[in-house]
Amino acid sequence: MSSKRILMGNEAIAFGAMKAGVQIASGYPxxxxxxxxxxxxxxxxxxxxxxxxxxNEKVALETAVGAAYSGANAIVTMKQVGLNVASDPLMSLxxxxxxxxxxxxxSDDPGxxxxxxxxxxxxxxxxxxxxxxxxxxxQEAYDMTLLAFELSHEMETPVILRTTTRVSHGCxxxxxxxxxxxxxxxxxxxxxxxxxxxxxxxxxxxxxxEDLQLRLSDRFSEYFGDNSFNSVSKGSSRxxxxxxxxxxxxxxxxxxxxxxxxxxxxxxxxxPFPEKAAxxxxxxxxxxxxxxELDPYxxxxxxxxxxxxxxxxxxxxxxNGCFPVSGEYDVDVVIDGINSSLEKGNTDIPGxxxxxxxxxxxxxxxLPIRAPxxxxxxxxxxVFYAFKKAAGKLRSQKDIGSVFSGDIGCYTLGNARPLxxxxxCLCMGAGISIAAGLSHTQEYSSNGKAKxxxxxxxxxxxxxxxAAVVSAVYNNADITIAVLDNRTTAMTGHQPHPGIxxxxxxxxxxxxxxxxxxxxxGVGLVRTIGADSLEGCIDxxxxxxxxxGPSAVVFREKCIAISKGAGQYIVDEDKCTGCKLxxxxxxxxxxxxxxxGLPVIQDTCSGCGLCAQTCPSAxxxxxxxxx
Amino acid sequence: MKFDILIAGVGGQGVVLASRLLAxxxxxxxxxxxTAETIGMAQREGSVTSHVRIGDDVYGSLIPQGTADxxxxxxxxxxxxxxxxxxxxxxxxxxxxxxLPSTQGRGSExxxxxxxxxxxxxxxPNIISxxxxxxxxxxxxxxxxxxxxxxxxxxAGLLPFSQEYLWDVLEKMIPEKYRDVNRxxxxxxIESISYTKGMGxxxxxxxxxx
Numbered sequence: 007m008s009s010k011r012i013l014m015g016n017e018a019i020a021f022g023a024m025k026a027g028v029q030i031a032s033g034y035p036x037x038x039x040x041x042x043x044x045x046x047x048x049x050x051x052x053x054x055x056x057x058x059x060x061x062n063e064k065v066a067l068e069t070a071v072g073a074a075y076s077g078a079n080a081i082v083t084m085k086q087v088g089l090n091v092a093s094d095p096l097m098s099l100x101x102x103x104x105x106x107x108x109x110x111x112x113s114d115d116p117g118x119x120x121x122x123x124x125x126x127x128x129x130x131x132x133x134x135x136x137x138x139x140x141x142x143x144x145q146e147a148y149d150m151t152l153l154a155f156e157l158s159h160e161m162e163t164p165v166i167l168r169t170t171t172r173v174s175h176g177c178x179x180x181x182x183x184x185x186x187x188x189x190x191x192x193x194x195x196x197x198x199x200x201x202x203x204x205x206x207x208x209x210x211x212x213x214x215x216e217d218l219q220l221r222l223s224d225r226f227s228e229y230f231g232d233n234s235f236n237s238v239s240k241g242s243s244r245x246x247x248x249x250x251x252x253x254x255x256x257x258x259x260x261x262x263x264x265x266x267x268x269x270x271x272x273x274x275x276x277x278p279f280p281e282k283a284a285x286x287x288x289x290x291x292x293x294x295x296x297x298x299e300l301d302p303y304x305x306x307x308x309x310x311x312x313x314x315x316x317x318x319x320x321x322x323x324x325x326n327g328c329f330p331v332s333g334e335y336d337v338d339v340v341i342d343g344i345n346s347s348l349e350k351g352n353t354d355i356p357g358x359x360x361x362x363x364x365x366x367x368x369x370x371x372x373l374p375i376r377a378p379x380x381x382x383x384x385x386x387x388x389v390f391y392a393f394k395k396a397a398g399k400l401r402s403q404k405d406i407g408s409v410f411s412g413d414i415g416c417y418t419l420g421n422a423r424p425l426x427x428x429x430x431c432l433c434m435g436a437g438i439s440i441a442a443g444l445s446h447t448q449e450y451s452s453n454g455k456a457k458x459x460x461x462x463x464x465x466x467x468x469x470x471x472x473a474a475v476v477s478a479v480y481n482n483a484d485i486t487i488a489v490l491d492n493r494t495t496a497m498t499g500h501q502p503h504p505g506i507x508x509x510x511x512x513x514x515x516x517x518x519x520x521x522x523x524x525x526x527x528g529v530g531l532v533r534t535i536g537a538d539s540l541e542g543c544i545d546x547x548x549x550x551x552x553x554x555g556p557s558a559v560v561f562r563e564k565c566i567a568i569s570k571g572a573g574q575y576i577v578d579e580d581k582c583t584g585c586k587l588x589x590x591x592x593x594x595x596x597x598x599x600x601x602x603g604l605p606v607i608q609d610t611c612s613g614c615g616l617c618a619q620t621c622p623s624a625x626x627x628x629x630x631x632x633x
Numbered sequence: 634m635k636f637d638i639l640i641a642g643v644g645g646q647g648v649v650l651a652s653r654l655l656a657x658x659x660x661x662x663x664x665x666x667x668t669a670e671t672i673g674m675a676q677r678e679g680s681v682t683s684h685v686r687i688g689d690d691v692y693g694s695l696i697p698q699g700t701a702d703x704x705x706x707x708x709x710x711x712x713x714x715x716x717x718x719x720x721x722x723x724x725x726x727x728x729x730x731x732x733l734p735s736t737q738g739r740g741s742e743x744x745x746x747x748x749x750x751x752x753x754x755x756x757x758p759n760i761i762s763x764x765x766x767x768x769x770x771x772x773x774x775x776x777x778x779x780x781x782x783x784x785x786x787x788x789a790g791l792l793p794f795s796q797e798y799l800w801d802v803l804e805k806m807i808p809e810k811y812r813d814v815n816r817x818x819x820x821x822x823i824e825s826i827s828y829t830k831g832m833g834x835x836x837x838x839x840x841x842x843x
Contacts, residue, residue: 012657012666037673120673142693143667176694177653177668179660255693262692337697361699364719365756373710374734374744376643378679419677497674589735595678598733601743608732609775610645 013180015144015173019111020045022151023081024053024185026107029192030073031057032066034469035498036085037120038174039113043083044501047510054187059501059510062434062469063088067095067110074104074164075201077192079155083111086125087433091470093134098203099164100135101211106192107158109151110136110166113174116299116334120497122414122433124332126300127168128250131277135215137222138166138277140251141235144178150235150274163218168276170299171334172252219278226273226280236280238287241269245353246291247344248284248304250276256340257297260358267355268295279307288317295347296323299335322347379422382596383571383612385537385563386417386490390427391592391616392543393459393488396551400457407456408551409444413437413471415463416497417490424593428461435470437462442474442483457551458485465495465503467520472527479528479556486550487529487558489520492565500568524558531557538563540619571612574629577605581625588617588626634664635688636793637696641715642707643732644676647779650806651705652683654783655792657802659687662794669694678734680711687793703791705782707765708732709749724759726786728778730766761789763825772821773814780815781822788823796823 013021020042023031031050033043043057050057056073060066063084070082084092089112096110112130115121131138139154141147147169154165199207229236248271249257261268271287273280288294288311296305305323312319322328328350329335329343338360345357380387397408412418412428413436421428430440441460448455462471467489478485495501502508507517521534531553533546543561550557582604588597589605596611607617607626618626638655642648649670656666664687671681684696698717706712706727719725731746750762765785769777780803787796800819807815 010660012653012660014670119671119675172669172694175670175672177656177666177670178694179666252693256695259692259697336695337693341697361697361720363699363717364721364723365716367717369752369756370713370716371745371748371752373714373749376678376680376710376734378644378674378677379735381645381677416677419674497677499672593735595735598735600733609770 007184008181009184010179010181012177013144013148013182014041014175014177015147015169016041016175017045018144018148018180018182019151019167019169020049021182021185022148023109023155024049024055025183026152026155027079027188028055028081028155029078029188030070030080031055031083032060032069032080033083034060034063034066034088035465035495035501036088036113037498038115038169038171039083039085039088039111040498040501041174042081042111043510044499046081050511053185054190057510059503061504063092064095067092070108071095071099071104074106074108076195077106079107079159081109081111085121086112086114086127087122088112089127089130091434096134096136101208101215102201102203103162104158104164105162107155108164109154109158110164111169112166113169113171114300115171117171119171124300126303127166128276128303129301131166131168132303135219136164136166137275138168140168140274140276141173142251142254142274144173144176145180146235146274147173148180148182153235161218161222170251223278223281226275226278227282229275230280230283235274236283237272238283239270241267243267243269243353243355244290244292245348245351245355246271246287246294247297248287248294248308249297250274250304251299253297253299253335253340256335256337257344259337260340260344263358264355276304279304281311284308285311285315288312288315288319291319293320293347293351293353294322295328295344296321297329297335297340297343298323320351322350326350377422378419379593379595380416380419381566382594382610383566383614384416385492385561385566385614386420387425387592387594388537388540388543388614388616389488389490389561390420390425391620392540393547394425394427395544396547397457399548400551405454407454409441409456409458411437411441411444411458411460413460413462413466415466415490417461417463420461422593424590434466435462435474438471438474438478438485438487441485442478442481445483445485446481448484458483459488459551460485461488461490463496464489464491464493464505464520465501468504468518472523475524475527475529475556482555484554485556486553487524487556488547488550489558489560491520491560491562493562494565494568496565496567500565521560524560529556529558532560533558534560534562536563537561538615540616566612566614572615573613574609574611575607575613575615575618575626576629577607578625578627579604581623583623583625585622587622588620591620592617634793635686635690636703637701638685638687638703638705639696639701639715639718640683640685640705640707641711642681642779643711644671644678644681646707647776648681648683648707651779651783652685654780654799654802654806655685657806658794658798659685661802662798664793665689665691667691667694680714682715703786705786707779707782709746709753710744713749713753719757722759724791725753725757725761726782726789726791727753727760727762728765728782729762730764730778761785761826765822768821768825769818772818774818777815777818781818784819784822785826788826
C-alpha cells in the first residue's frame with residue numbers, strides 16, 4: 007500500500023530510508039540537512055531504529071560505518087561543509103567498502119543561504135570515488151533513497167545522496183509506501199582482514215575500486231530507458247540541453263514555450279558519470295547547453311567526452327561565461343544562460359523571454375535592509391555587549407586591544423552592527439584555534455598588545471572545540487574562551503547535544519559539563535555564570551580577559567527561541583531622554599524608533615532586560631510595573 | 634492549470650507555517666504542489682519567502698518573475714521586495730503592520746511604511762491591505778497574522794480551493810490549546826473580508842495601518 011502526503015524533501019528522504027529498512031542513523035545538524043535525522047529520530051521508537059546525533063560529522067560517519075560493517079542498513083546525515091569534517095574516514099572508506107548498506111546524505115546550499123561555502127558534493131563524490139545520486143524533487147528524493155540503499159548493498163560501496171536546498175527544503179505531494187518495523191536479522195560483525203586498512207590492502211583494493219567506477223558508470227547508462235531518474239527526450243533541433251538536480255526543472259520550465267525543440271539529457275546519477283549514454287546523446291547533436299548549479303561538473307564530463315571521442319560539439323555552460331559560476335539558479339537565470347548560449351552558438355532558434363512583472367520595479371520606494379539578527383532576548387547579545395564593555399576597559403586602563411574570533415552558529419550574527427563582535431569566523435571550531443594562532447603572533451607585532459577572545463557555542467564546543475582547547479592549553483596560548491551555552495543547537499533548529507542530558511530520540515543521557523571539560527583540559531581560570539545580569543557578565547569577561555594564559559567563561563542561559571520570556575519591557579516616556587543608546591548599542595529587533603520619536607519596544611520583547619540595564623535614565627521598565 | 638503564490642515576511646512571522654497550510658490544503662483539494670521555503674539563518678529576523686506552486690503545470694518550486702498569481706505579504710516592505718514576482722492581473726494581500734528593523738541600513742533611506750502601503754495601493758489593482766496583526770491580536774494573538782491573511786485570501790476568493798480545506802488542515806496542524814484562538818482569527822479575517830468585498834478589493838481597514 008502507498009499513500010500521498012505533503013512532505014519536505016528531507017522528510018521524504020527519511021521515509022525512504024525507513025522504507026528501505028534503515029537500522030542505524032547518525033548525523034550532525036547542518037542546514038539544509040537537519041530534517042532527515044529529525045524525522046527518523048521522531049519515528050525511531052515506533053519502527054525500532056537506532057537514531058543519534060553524533061558530536062560531529064566524522065564521528066557520525068564512523069559510527070554509521072561500524073554499523074554497516076556488521077551488515078546493518080545505515081544512514082549518516084550532514085550538510086556540505088560537514089562532509090569536509092567527515093572526509094578523513096570517507097576517503098579511506100571507499101577502498102574498504104561496506105557489507106550492509108551505507109547512505110551518506112549530504113545537502114548542498116547553492117546561494118549560499120546558510121553556509122560558509124558553495125561547494126559541490128558531486129565533485130566530492132568524484133574525488134572520493136563514491137557514487138552520487140542527485141534527485142530533483144521530493145518524490146525523486148524518496149525514490150532515490152531506496153535506490154541508494156539497494157546500490158550500496160549490491161555494490162558494497164557507500165553511496166552519497168546529494169540534495170540541494172530546494173530539494174531538501176521544498177515540500178511536495180509525495181507518494182510513499184507503508185513502513186514497517188525494521189528487521190532484526192543482520193549477521194553481525196564477522197572478523198576479516200578486509201576491515202583493517204593497511205598499505206598492502208589499499209594497493210590490492212585500488213584497482214577494484216577503479217573497476218567499480220566503470221561498472222557503476224555502465225549501470226547508470228543502462229538506467230536511461232528503464233527508469234525515470236535518467237532520461238533522454240528527443241527534439242527537433244540539434245541543440246541539446248543537459249541538466250541534473252533542480253536545474254533540470256528550471257530548464258524545462260524555461261524552454262516550455264519551445265517544447266519539442268531541444269533534445270534533453272537528464273541524469274540523476276551524476277557520479278560515476280553515465281558516459282555511454284552521454285556519448286550517445288552527444289553524437290546526435292551539434293551544440294550542448296549544460297544547466298547545473300555550483301561547479302561545472304557535468305560540463306567538464308561532457309567536454310572530456312567530446313575531446314576523447316573527437317566530437318565536433320560546441321559545449322556551453324559556465325566555462326564560456328554563458329551561465330553564472332556562482333549563486334543559486336532559478337528559471338530566470340536559466341533563461342538568460344540559454345539565451346546567451348544560443349547567441350554564442352549563432353543559431354536560428356529565437357531567444358526565450360522572461361515574464362514581465364506587473365509593476366515597474368524602478369518605481370518601488372526604497373526598502374529597509376533586513377539582515378538576519380540575534381533574536382530579541384537572545385543571551386548572546388548580552389554576552390557580546392559585556393565583552394565589548396570589558397574590552398573598552400582593557401583598552402582604556404591598560405592600553406591592550408582585543409580581537410574577537412567567532413564561530414559557526416546563531417552567534418555568528420554577533421558580526422552585525424551595532425555589536426560588531428566577530429572579527430574572524432572560518433568554520434566549525436576554528437575560533438579557539440585562530441585566537442591561539444593570533445596570540446602566538448603577539449611577540450612579532452609592532453602594533454601593541456591585543457587580548458585574543460574566542461566565542462564558541464555549546465554544540466560547536468563538542469563538535470570541534472575540545473581539541474582546540476587542549477592544543478591552546480598545551481601551548482599556553484593567551485586566550486579567553488567565551489562559551490555561549492544556550493542549552494541547544496539553536497541555529498539548525500534546536501537539536502539536543504551532549505551537554506543537555508537528552509538524546510536525539512528523547513531518552514535521558516549523561517550530561518557532559520562544559521566547564522568540567524575545560525577544567526580537566528587545564529584551562530587556568532574557568533567560570534560559569536548566567537547571562538541575565540549585564541554587570542555580572544562584564545565582571546566575568548573582565549576577569550577572564552585580564553587573566554594571563556588560557557581562561558574561560560561559560561555563559562549559560564536557555565535559548566529564548568524555545569523558552570518562555572520573562573515579561574515585556576516598555577519605555578517610560580516621562581523618563582526617556584531620547585539618547586537611543588538602547589538602539590545604537592544593542593541592535594535588539596524588539597526596539598525601534600523613527601528619527602523624530604522616542605524608542606518603542608514591540609510585542610516581540612521577551613523581557614531579557616538588557617536594554618533596561620543599559621539605559622542611563624532608568625527609563626525602560628517592565629510593563630506590569632508601569633501599569 | 635498552475636497557480637503560484639508567493640508568501641513574504643520577516644523571520645519569525647510564520648511564513649513557513651503559512652506555506653505548509655496552503656500546500657496541504659491544495660493537495661487535499663486534489664492539486665499537485667511544490668513549495669520552496671526559507672529555513673536557516675534568514676529565519677532570525679531576516680527577509681524570508683515561501684514559494685507555493687499549485688497545479689499540474691508546475692516544474693520546479695521557485696516561481697519565475699512576473700508569474701505569481703498572488704503575493705501574500707506579512708509585512709509591507711517584504712511584500713514590496715518581492716513585487717517582481719507579481720504577474721499582470723495578479724493579486725496582493727498585504728499586512729499593513731510594519732516591522733521596523735532596529736538598525737537602519739547604512740545610507741539607506743528611513744523605512745516609511747505609510748509611503749509603501751500607499752505605493753502598493755496605488756499600483757496593485759487587486760489588493761487587500763489591512764492590519765492583520767491587529768486583527769489577530771484582537772482575536773487573541775498577534776502571532777496568528779499569518780492565519781488571518783490566508784483566511785482573508787480564501788474569503789476573498791483568491792485561492793483555487795475553498796476555505797473549508799484550509800480549516801481542515803489548520804485543525805490538524807495546530808496544537809489543541811491554540812485551536813480556539815486560531816479559529817476565531819480565521820473567522821474574523823473571513824468576516825472582515827466579506828464586509829470589505831462589498832466595497833471593492835481595497836479594504837476599509839487600510840486606513841488603520843501605521
